[in-house]
Amino acid sequence: xINSSDSIQKLIEHFASLPSIGKKTAQRLVFHLLKKDKNYIxxxxxxxxxxxxxxxxCSSCNNFADTDPCPICSSHKRNSNIICVVEQPSDIxxxxxxxxxxxKYHVLHxxxxxxxxxxxxxxxIKELLPxxxxxxxxxxxxxxxxEGEVTxxxxxxxxxxxxxxxxxxxxxxxxxxxxxxTDQATISNAFESRIYI
Amino acid sequence: xINSSDSIQKLIEHFASLPSIGKKTAQRLVFHLLKKDKNYIxxxxxxxxxxxxxxxxCSSCNNFADTDPCPICSSHKRNSNIICVVEQPSDIxxxxxxxxxxxKYHVLHxxxxxxxxxxxxxxxIKELLPxxxxxxxxxxxxxxxxEGEVTxxxxxxxxxxxxxxxxxxxxxxxxxxxxxxTDQATISNAFESRIYI
Numbered sequence: 001x002i003n004s005s006d007s008i009q010k011l012i013e014h015f016a017s018l019p020s021i022g023k024k025t026a027q028r029l030v031f032h033l034l035k036k037d038k039n040y041i042x043x044x045x046x047x048x049x050x051x052x053x054x055x056x057x058c059s060s061c062n063n064f065a066d067t068d069p070c071p072i073c074s075s076h077k078r079n080s081n082i083i084c085v086v087e088q089p090s091d092i093x094x095x096x097x098x099x100x101x102x103x104k105y106h107v108l109h110x111x112x113x114x115x116x117x118x119x120x121x122x123x124x125i126k127e128l129l130p131x132x133x134x135x136x137x138x139x140x141x142x143x144x145x146x147e148g149e150v151t152x153x154x155x156x157x158x159x160x161x162x163x164x165x166x167x168x169x170x171x172x173x174x175x176x177x178x179x180x181x182t183d184q185a186t187i188s189n190a191f192e193s194r195i196y197i
Numbered sequence: 198x199i200n201s202s203d204s205i206q207k208l209i210e211h212f213a214s215l216p217s218i219g220k221k222t223a224q225r226l227v228f229h230l231l232k233k234d235k236n237y238i239x240x241x242x243x244x245x246x247x248x249x250x251x252x253x254x255c256s257s258c259n260n261f262a263d264t265d266p267c268p269i270c271s272s273h274k275r276n277s278n279i280i281c282v283v284e285q286p287s288d289i290x291x292x293x294x295x296x297x298x299x300x301k302y303h304v305l306h307x308x309x310x311x312x313x314x315x316x317x318x319x320x321x322i323k324e325l326l327p328x329x330x331x332x333x334x335x336x337x338x339x340x341x342x343x344e345g346e347v348t349x350x351x352x353x354x355x356x357x358x359x360x361x362x363x364x365x366x367x368x369x370x371x372x373x374x375x376x377x378x379t380d381q382a383t384i385s386n387a388f389e390s391r392i393y394i
Binding site for chain 1: 199203204205208211215216217219222224225226227228229230233234235238240241243244245246247249250251252255260261262263267268269285286287289290306315333347
């Protein structure tokens with residue numbers, strides 16, 4: 001027998017089912033937990049149960065939240081006239097950390113990829129349209145991948161007739177990196193999108 | 198606000214408190230969980246609660262187990278005349294995977310380190326002595342570190358008078374590695390411990 005406790009074995013398998021956590025790391029995490037006191041482990045379990053019971057999708061922006069509408073959608077300090085469209089909820093955290101954007105968000109929950117069956121109706125695109133009545137600008141903050149480009153093209157065609165400003169976030173050489181280690185596609189794009197100063 | 202859900206924020210902090218998991222990884226794990234269905238998350242929580250409620254120390258070998266004595270100590274297929282002493286429960290899993298050892302175990306739950314206050318009475322050493330009455334051989338499978346060496350010396354001095362064979366697992370160049378990348382201390386030791394063939 002490899003493990004003398006079924007409970008331990010089961011928890012190792014649970015941790016190992018998470019992305020980027022292998023069997024060995026999972027084992028190390030579980031043996032780490034076993035050194036902690038009961039309350040610590042039970043608090044961890046409670047917060048797992050809490051996300052399964054309390055987290056919902058905001059009916060307006062489709063972000064994960066404990067309340068509907070979410071704190072961002074219900075905040076009077078945020079500008080409702082500008083909406084930033086993102087692929088997934090974790091992108092909102094990244095953007096919020098910059099403290100640069102004070103509008104509202106819309107989460108698509110994916111990017112278009114017709115070959116994989118991800119067509120416009122799978123994404124939260126139809127939920128975006130009714131929100132655009134009082135919007136002046138839509139910022140598309142999607143990943144600069146093929147799926148991102150396809151989604152940007154689809155959305156811009158869809159929204160152009162509505163007379164709303166549409167922008168996409170800039171692609172280029174990341175701050176702090178060196179040209180030497182930047183890929184050719186990024187450099188070509190940085191040349192094309194050069195800004196006159 | 199960085200995160201629009203307190204439940205999510207709390208779970209991220211729980212994951213980030215685990216060793217080798219940073220804030221970013223923790224966030225990625227939680228957003229991965231949010232894509233899974235409720236039952237999956239609640240099963241995960243249940244197995245956490247299960248280790249906090251069901252896992253005990255075997256009163257004989259001090260390994261983590263769901264039962265007392267543990268499955269290894271209560272197995273009639275295991276040789277009770279030979280005990281392998283290890284630092285921690287996870288070492289047993291590593292040894293069991295080799296399928297080479299069919300004796301029983303004793304977990305010390307640490308290694309001697311008097312400067313850090315880890316003296317013999319902190320470890321499960323006094324629990325080892327009563328087990329030695331029917332034992333022929335004691336294998337010390339402790340890490341080849343300073344603390345491991347100190348513990349090996351202490352145990353061998355303590356047990357020598359009892360007329361029991363004591364061995365320690367071999368130190369040397371690991372299988373599959375190359376001399377070029379092996380440290381000097383390991384190579385010196387491999388020379389000292391050379392085996393005539």
